[in-house]
Amino acid sequence: MSDFLPSAIQLGYLVAASLFIVGLKQLGSPATARQGNVLAAIGMLIAIVGTLLEKQVVSYELIVVGIIIGSIAGTIMAKTVAMTDMPQMVGLLNGFGGAASALVAVGEFWRYLSIPESPAPDATITILLGVLIGGITFTGSLVAFAKLQELLPGAPMTFPLQQPFNAMLAIALLAGSGYMLTNPENVPVFLGLVAISNILGIMFVLPIGGGDMPVVVSLLNSYSGIAASVAGFILMNNMLIIAGALVGASGIILTQIMCKAMNRSLGSVLFSAFGSGGGSAAAAGVAGGATDKTVRSINLEESAMMLGYARSVVIIPGYGMAVAQAQHAVRELADGLEKMGVDVKYAIHPVAGRMPGHMNVLLAEANVPYPQLYDMDDINPQFEETDVALVIGANDVVNPAARHDTASPIYGMPILEVDKAKHTIVIKRGMSAGFSGVDNELFYKDKTMMLFGSAKDVVAKLVAEVKQL
Numbered sequence: 001m002s003d004f005l006p007s008a009i010q011l012g013y014l015v016a017a018s019l020f021i022v023g024l025k026q027l028g029s030p031a032t033a034r035q036g037n038v039l040a041a042i043g044m045l046i047a048i049v050g051t052l053l054e055k056q057v058v059s060y061e062l063i064v065v066g067i068i069i070g071s072i073a074g075t076i077m078a079k080t081v082a083m084t085d086m087p088q089m090v091g092l093l094n095g096f097g098g099a100a101s102a103l104v105a106v107g108e109f110w111r112y113l114s115i116p117e118s119p120a121p122d123a124t125i126t127i128l129l130g131v132l133i134g135g136i137t138f139t140g141s142l143v144a145f146a147k148l149q150e151l152l153p154g155a156p157m158t159f160p161l162q163q164p165f166n167a168m169l170a171i172a173l174l175a176g177s178g179y180m181l182t183n184p185e186n187v188p189v190f191l192g193l194v195a196i197s198n199i200l201g202i203m204f205v206l207p208i209g210g211g212d213m214p215v216v217v218s219l220l221n222s223y224s225g226i227a228a229s230v231a232g233f234i235l236m237n238n239m240l241i242i243a244g245a246l247v248g249a250s251g252i253i254l255t256q257i258m259c260k261a262m263n264r265s266l267g268s269v270l271f272s273a274f275g276s277g278g279g280s281a282a283a284a285g286v287a288g289g290a291t292d293k294t295v296r297s298i299n300l301e302e303s304a305m306m307l308g309y310a311r312s313v314v315i316i317p318g319y320g321m322a323v324a325q326a327q328h329a330v331r332e333l334a335d336g337l338e339k340m341g342v343d344v345k346y347a348i349h350p351v352a353g354r355m356p357g358h359m360n361v362l363l364a365e366a367n368v369p370y371p372q373l374y375d376m377d378d379i380n381p382q383f384e385e386t387d388v389a390l391v392i393g394a395n396d397v398v399n400p401a402a403r404h405d406t407a408s409p410i411y412g413m414p415i416l417e418v419d420k421a422k423h424t425i426v427i428k429r430g431m432s433a434g435f436s437g438v439d440n441e442l443f444y445k446d447k448t449m450m451l452f453g454s455a456k457d458v459v460a461k462l463v464a465e466v467k468q469l
Contacts, residue, residue, distance in 0.1 A: 098137025222251025320393015
């Protein structure tokens with residue numbers, strides 16, 4: 001039995017890793033995402049059981065207590081956190097993952113202090129990497145959470161000499177790490193590196209605006225995976241190494257997809273403080289390219305008639321829909337239109353919202369059928385044949401300036417080509433610019449009509465008007 005158990009544990013790890021890979025693959029489609037989550041959860045259960053059976057476990061009592069506390073906290077969060085708050089939830093969980101990995105590294109450092117043996121250079125490097133990546137992930141995720149929760153301003157936060165300050169922190173981190181390689185048991189220097197890592201995480205996210213949160217959330221998710229993989233090397237646990245590497249790699253790939261969707265480099269997202277200013281100038285630039293700044297408004301009754309008597313309607317959800325928590329009302333409106341014979345589809349931009357897949361998550365929570373969700377590349381060719389495009393709280397992702405205005409900050413960004421539809425209705429609180437600070441040319445198009453108000457209230461009234469047709 002003693003010879004069989006280690007082999008069974010490693011076999012279980014192999015099965016768990018396979019389930020992780022299959023689960024990640026299925027997360028690529030809304031239709032299979034739930035099944036992918038279930039498979040990944042089963043894989044994690046197998047991995048946990050295998051780890052608990054290993055002889056390295058020091059105290060099962062503490063583990064049981066941790067499982068109970070974590071399960072209670074997780075259940076409460078799952079039951080109470082609204083789907084519209086998922087970006088904050090994901091950001092917070094990324095932070096917890098980073099903190100756990102950093103604590104593993106700190107624990108390993110203290111273990112070496114309690115034994116006569118000094119850590120080898122490779123062990124020291126692994127510990128320092130765990131502290132660095134875990135610390136940055138922890139505090140960076142907390143700042144991202146605070147921005148998304150509006151505990152901190154969503155706009156980029158900068159101060160004079162910010163970059164030199166960050167450079168000094170990086171130099172101090174490198175110098176301290178080099179010193180630790182020669183004196184691996186120096187407690188004050190180690191604690192200083194822990195502090196610097198956490199400060200770097202704060203400084204990493206502060207200058208990033210709320211509109212770039214999809215990129216930041218996916219990048220921090222990648223960091224949490226890398227930190228977990230480093231923790232796996234510290235503990236010599238193959239499963240943790242594999243799982244962390246999968247999360248880290250998938251997070252990096254997703255980050256690249258997000259950057260491509262905004263036509264911006266990762267460096268621009270992290271260091272340019274995009275959206276911090278220049279909104280008026282940007283708006284003026286757009287105004288110079290627009291020949292007519294007349295806004296055409298429409299009332300609820302006219303909007304309902306236009307939607308109800310259309311052959312095809314494409315709904316374009318954005319962050320405004322998420323803030324207003326209007327996804328259920330939107331689903332009700334779509335159901336009403338379908339009963340009248342209208343073909344209804346949803347156009348999803350990759351960076352709409354505040355985290356990757358934000359709109360997909362909200363619409364799934366409202367039980368919108370998956371076949372009605374169309375990616376940008378699939379829906380754009382269909383706009384020319386669309387009778388009405390209904391924009392709900394989206395801004396930059398539908399701005400035609402991205403196609404032709406070379407002076408615009410969003411020039412080159414792939415957009416949903418809503419302006420090519422036969423008619424467009426935009427539900428919006430006011431005429432404020434999007435995250436980029438650029439005035440939206442779509443609002444002044446001849447075929448565009450503005451329906452002002454909170455998305456949830458307006459859509460609910462539209463539902464009532466449609467029922468009267």
